[in-house]
Amino acid sequence: MPIWQPTLTGANGLLVGSSPTDLLEACVAFHRTNFGTNPKGAATAPATWTLIGEHSDYFGGVVLSSNANWRTAVTVSKNREEIINAQVIDAEGNVEKHSIKTADVAARAHTHVKSHDDLGRPTISPQPEGGIAARLGGIAWTMIHKQMLSRDTKGLDITVISTIPAGVGLGENSATDVALALALYQESPEEAPIKARIAEICSQSAFMFSENSVLRARHTVALRGEPGQISVIDYADGSVTHAPHPVSRSAGLAAFVVAADTDSDPRRCQDIYARHCFLDEASRAFSVESLRLLPEAPTRVIEWLQAVIEVTGRNDLPEVEQAQQLLTLWEEETRRAQLTASALRSRRLAEFASLLTESQEALAATLDLSPTDVALSQLCLERGALAARSSSACGVIALVEAKHAHNFAADLSDDGLLVIPLGHGTPAEPA
Numbered sequence: 001m002p003i004w005q006p007t008l009t010g011a012n013g014l015l016v017g018s019s020p021t022d023l024l025e026a027c028v029a030f031h032r033t034n035f036g037t038n039p040k041g042a043a044t045a046p047a048t049w050t051l052i053g054e055h056s057d058y059f060g061g062v063v064l065s066s067n068a069n070w071r072t073a074v075t076v077s078k079n080r081e082e083i084i085n086a087q088v089i090d091a092e093g094n095v096e097k098h099s100i101k102t103a104d105v106a107a108r109a110h111t112h113v114k115s116h117d118d119l120g121r122p123t124i125s126p127q128p129e130g131g132i133a134a135r136l137g138g139i140a141w142t143m144i145h146k147q148m149l150s151r152d153t154k155g156l157d158i159t160v161i162s163t164i165p166a167g168v169g170l171g172e173n174s175a176t177d178v179a180l181a182l183a184l185y186q187e188s189p190e191e192a193p194i195k196a197r198i199a200e201i202c203s204q205s206a207f208m209f210s211e212n213s214v215l216r217a218r219h220t221v222a223l224r225g226e227p228g229q230i231s232v233i234d235y236a237d238g239s240v241t242h243a244p245h246p247v248s249r250s251a252g253l254a255a256f257v258v259a260a261d262t263d264s265d266p267r268r269c270q271d272i273y274a275r276h277c278f279l280d281e282a283s284r285a286f287s288v289e290s291l292r293l294l295p296e297a298p299t300r301v302i303e304w305l306q307a308v309i310e311v312t313g314r315n316d317l318p319e320v321e322q323a324q325q326l327l328t329l330w331e332e333e334t335r336r337a338q339l340t341a342s343a344l345r346s347r348r349l350a351e352f353a354s355l356l357t358e359s360q361e362a363l364a365a366t367l368d369l370s371p372t373d374v375a376l377s378q379l380c381l382e383r384g385a386l387a388a389r390s391s392s393a394c395g396v397i398a399l400v401e402a403k404h405a406h407n408f409a410a411d412l413s414d415d416g417l418l419v420i421p422l423g424h425g426t427p428a429e430p431a
Contacts, residue, residue: 003413004420006163009093018163020044023073024431030089031075031159039075039159041183045428046071047170048218049257051230051246052359053337054392055367058276060235060290061334063217064341066245067225067425068170072162074179079155084137089161098133102155105137105209112208124281124316127273130211132160135173138209139180142201149184165420168259169391173210174218175428177202182430189430195223196238213272215392222428232341236292243344246399247422251349254405255422258380258388258412259395260372268393271367275326278318291327292334298327329366333359349386353399356387363390376417383408397422 008016011029016022024042031039047070053063079085084105088096112125128134136158143149158180164172181198182189189195199219206214220240221231229242246253282301283291291297305323308314318326336355343352364374373390380388380398385408388398395418400408409419 003409004165004418006165008089008161008163011093013093016161018069018071020071020073020426020429023071023161023163024075027073027075027089027159027161030087030095030161031077031157034087034095034159035077035085035157037077037157039077039183041077041186042073042075042431043179043182043428044071044073044431045175045177045179045182045222046225046425047164047172047175048221048225048425049170049255049397049422050215050217050392051397052340052356052389053233053333054215054217055363056330056333056337057216057235058279058290059330059334060292061330062235062337062341063215063233064230064243064337064344065217065221065225065233066230066247066422067221067227067427069423069425070162070164070170070420071425072160072164072172072175072179074176074183075159076180076183077157078153079157081155083155084133084140084158085156086133086136086158086160088132089159098131100131100133100137102137102141105134105141108134109138109141109208124277127270128207128209128211130209132176135206135209136176136180138205139177139202140184142205142208143181143184146197146201148181148197148201165257165418167261167393168257168395168418168420169393169397170257170420171215171218171222173212174202174206174215175222177206178219178222178428182428185430189223192224196220199223207276211269213269213392214276225425225427227426228424230341230344232337235290241341243341244347245424246344246349246352247424250347252402253349253386253399254402254408256398256400256405256409256412257391257395257418257420257422258376258398259418259420260376260416261394268370274316274318277316278323278326281317291330298324298331301327325366329362332362353387356389356399360387360389380412383411 010016010026011033016026047068051064082102086098202219203216225231232241340355376396377388385398413419
């Protein structure tokens with residue numbers, strides 16, 4: 001399988017460059033051709049990849065994440081038909097069309113409004129049905145209800161074009177979320193509080209409308225990351241700081257995603273959604289924004305869980321032993337993420353690699369990673385990677401000495417694996 005290098009064909013049949021400007025121009029041309037109108041808003045957003053911490057994101061932990069060189073462009077115009085029309089352009093210029101009524105978007109949203117049953121117990125929302133039109137319609141619905149978009153907005157015509165490979169943990173859906181939100185927002189998003197608010201809206205909307213797992217850090221780093229830096233997102237206080245990037249001349253490393261398959265695993269998404277629901281309910285039970293803010297969280301949450309199961313007999317919560325393992329993993333991943341940031345800042349690459357290896361072993365033991373993920377990680381290490389850690393989707397993030405990067409990528413590509421080079425990316429920006 002060749003090393004990832006998408007070849008996009010524009011509405012005029014000519015090849016499209018990969019720069020943000022090239023993608024925007026192609027997206028505008030497709031929008032004008034297929035919707036018969038000029039878009040009123042446009043933006044691009046980068047691919048994102050996580051070094052460590054994504055599984056402690058919703059726990060309120062620390063996530064180290066980076067923007068990548070691959071990118072998505074979105075254009076949007078309003079319609080009066082009360083329909084969300086979304087067209088997604090693939091690498092060959094083919095158009096995949098999706099649509100949903102705005103009334104259906106609102107109905108889906110209402111199923112995720114927090115409520116209680118007759119006994120005062122919080123109800124658990126079903127996993128969202130998903131679909132690209134619903135997800136993008138959800139962005140507009142959430143922006144309207146957060147007073148970031150006019151309530152006069154009826155329907156939308158949306159065009160999406162991307163160089164981000166799907167299903168390998170590079171956040172193609174999150175990039176589309178962010179790009180659409182910026183395209184819809186009519187004021188300058190330059191201030192950090194505005195960017196933080198838009199990221200929060202994107203994450204909240206994705207959790208309500210996407211069938212796939214949601215990683216809040218992707219929206220945050222796409223908006224607030226800095227070129228050539230790893231973003232260190234601490235959800236205890238919402239802070240975003242930065243550390244030196246491991247993919248740099250001084251560190252001497254290159255990064256790749258290596259994947260054997262890009263088909264999403266529904267069970268993986270269901271497991272992540274169930275864990276999020278458990279964390280959400282436990283946080284509400286103790287009236288904290290996240291369990292990381294709860295003193296002695298592992299002990300107190302387990303006691304609460306045991307009491308709830310004993311009194312109600314519920315089977316939609318994790319078993320006590322499983323919950324103990326998860327709480328331990330989340331706390332340890334937060335600790336490892338903090339140590340990884342420190343190791344990067346002081347250029348201790350051996351410690352940095354050891355922490356990533358320790359994290360991979362913990363994920364494999366606790367989250368029941370697929371045999372393919374485990375085998376890919378081991379293969380990358382055998383082929384010379386300094387560290388190889390499973391992504392949040394199908395694939396492994398591999399860090400390799402730059403002088404060996406070409407041979408590493410070529411060998412794995414010859415083995416029939418998809419190899420995606422990860423260069424530096426720039427934050428999302430409106431046209």
